[in-house]
Amino acid sequence: MTSLAVESAGPGEPSEPTERASGEPRHRALGLTDDELAAIVERLGRAPNDLELAMFGVMWSEHCSYKSSRLLLRTLPSGGPGVVAGPGENAGAMDLGGGLAVCFKLESHNHPSAVEPFQGAATGVGGILRDIVAMGARPIAILDALKFGPPDDPQVRHLVRGVVRGVGSYGNCVGVPTVGGELVFEASYRHDPLVNVMAVGLLEQRNLMRAAATRVGDLAVLYGSPTGRDGIGGASVLASATMGGAGGAPGGGASVGSKRPSVQVGDPFAGKLLMEVSLELVAAGLLEGLGDLGAAGLTCAASEMADRGGRGLSIDLDAVPRRAEGMTPDEVMTSESQERMLAIVAPERLAEVQAVCARWGLPAAVVGRVTDDRLLRIVTGGLDEHGEPRPGATVLASLPAAALASEAIVHDRAWRAPVRRRLAPAPGAPQVVHDGLPERGMDPGLVLEALLGGPELGSRAWVSRQYDATVGGDTVCGPQHGAAVLRLKATGQGLVMATDACAAVGALDPYLGAALAVAECSRNVAVTGARPLGLTDGLNLGDPTRPEEAWALREAVRGVADAARGLGLPVVGGNVSLYNEADGRPIAPTTQIGVVGLLDDAARHVEPAFQAVGDIVALLGTVVPGLAGSAYAALAGAAPDDRPPTLDLAREAALQQLLVAAAEEGLLRSAQDVSGGGLAVAIAEAAIWSGLGVSLELPVGSAPAIELFGESPSRAVVSLDPAAWPRLAALARQHGLPLTRLGTVVDSGRILIRLVGEGATGAAEDRGAGVADALDEPLAALRSAWERALPRALGEET
């Protein structure tokens, strides 16, 4: 006789939450509200028992359920030609032709990294790699997007060192190159660093796996590291609540230190074995379904795989391999121990699966069976061959899988625009042509040197040197540039990938910040000549129960949706990280975007660095006013009524199409996107990377600061053989894009930009006599400032 250890409260009866010794109702300690508990009771028709409540606690967490964002995310364009797998799978996938697909996804590990930077970042890398592997794809690249507070803060320096070491330790060990990313310092991230990691994998489409249990009678096999007590509550207590200050300041969440046990611990060696085992099992056709164990551990993997397959799953709790004594059922079911996968295996293939695991030295155990009742049942005392409890066994939990997964609660959060927000002017509105900046006495050369020598725009070598960027033997263009280029050995194609955010603009206007991030990221891919294929997004915001943050979330999603539609890019996956705030101060709304593009021939990629003396340097696109949110404004101050530059998506799309077309015709020697630090920094970078100088004339229509340092989008600096000029000019006309010839690449060892035109004269007079109306700097000084910037900012200069 089987007993059911569910304390039934009966349908419709008011629930009585279990009280803990502290007096706090148990559901609240698990991160559930009273309303959410009521919704659980309604779905079950009874009160959940303690184990069931713990399972709901993690599955209905913001992190796992996307309860505050799910309604909004449905508005994102996610389909279209070439989409092999879209949102809802472990990662998105786009067709590459020839039976191949590229899998990619961006994911956050913000809260764990705030608490324990090394482990938080390392397990962030491990987690996103497992998502790629769960699709049946081999990870081929990692990109890390990191945001920290001001680098002169010792605690921030501690976080930077720990996070960079953590990312490196995992990626370097598993042998997946870290080929790009970004590093941003901004005050709002002081207590809430953002660690967003993007992983890219290569999939043979015949190996495409789904995280689903579809066949009744199949076995659930858990393989990888044994289950321990680490990471319990990671999804709920840690990832779905605000962080307190260092000491648990009033108004904040629990103190950082008290959350340390909720951080998972990574073992990259086990992660490497897990990856090889999984790919071998997939390639041999031994698996029916595959899911990774990340947030909410076994509960999440089991309930989602059952729900996606429209089946049930019975789990034999006693069969779960463990590394700690005396674990309770809810500890086993919610542990976020790393480096574990759950496979669905046909019974006749079990021996082969076990043999592969044994050869690599990984424990594997049959922990359950697929049933036809759509229930996730947790049993102690054993299962029979139908997944039913053996005589004398006890059912510890019995829940509809959908109630935990696809039918989890959804909140349409109340929202309100903040009163003092500043918006970019609406398209077509009259634009004020002055920058209103304290320009008197500005020396553009000194500004350029200060920008290149600052933590925002200086060389990232201090970070990228800690990452193995060349393992795998396919890295054509690695870190430091706007996008990375990887060659595919099988086909000679090039995969191009980038990740960007525009948080400073997002702080002023979350819609524009998100749309600009999509535009910039896609542009970074297009400047290499690659066709952007699709994107993944990481939305990082504060507490969604506050109406201003709920508004920012809506605006960010709207920005991604509009820009993705405008550029014709499907959003094939993503991640939402909320509650990024400490003591009531949220981070700047940060929409991190990852884009992957395709080159038919990797050898034909366009480099960002100038290539040859005598080449023409030209600007594609035009400047629009607005310095707010720019690096220049951060350095020199922004006028109070200034705004960020506007984004014209049609023009952006035309620019990207032109860049791809020009590259296909072989017209471009180099191409570099204009973004942080504006045109002057884009030119300086292309010069520093090449060692070649430039001699240019820049027509100034409005103000020198806007022309040189403004960050208006939809622009690229290109260089080309003079013989290619007529054809490029014709292409630009055809795409309706302004093309301005600026000058030539020279071997002067200097960057010379003469400011010409009415705007320059006026500004020069305004600035007073004796101030140069040209930017003229030796490359060596700029390079030195650029190279020393980051070590100096972090106090690491030796």
Add this chain to the structure above:
Amino acid sequence: MKVGVIVFPGSNCDRDALHAARLAGAEAVALWHERPDLQGAELVILPGGFAHGDYLRAGALARFSPVMAAVREHAEQGGLVLGICNGFQVLTEARLLPGALLRNASLRFEHRWVRLAVTRHDTPFSAAIPAGTMLRLPVAHGEGCYVLPDPELDALEARGRVLFRYALPEGNPNGSLRDVAGVLSENGRVCGLMPHPERAVEPLLGSDDGLLLFRSLVAGAARMAA
């Protein structure tokens, strides 16, 4: 020439080494660490990675893998062995090469492109490298600082057993004594180096200098057979 690339659990440059050996014209096979059988390989490559996780000390556990007995026997009989990065660490732990590789002087993992001076061109590993050629290769390691007591290092240099040195302009990435990047065994048939020649085998990847090392080995084997 038949090349065997050993796969330890945690090796992560094994596929790159196979690719490089094949590009150089060799037949290349993977050798699982648990089988003490080299399958007739004339050159055995111990690839880069983190064999067995390197949690104790880089290379410290890999030397106990069953295949290492076969590698030792192969080396003792004058067979060719090449250890790259972690493979170099394993060879020093196994005492098939002298010295030890400590944490980088920066105490950080260092990935960057370096330049190597080649001290001799009469070895199986360098015969096809034109005199005066500097090799441009990437390094990627946390423990690559080569150390050996001074008198022993003097002796090693005197016998021409320091085959590769880090050179300017990039210089020494890890603090290795006397800029040592790669060394030879007493009989000159076992070589270990920290940089990754197998990642620099095509101009598209930034350099094909590493191919010269693999070509040296393949051409040498062809001469032997002739």
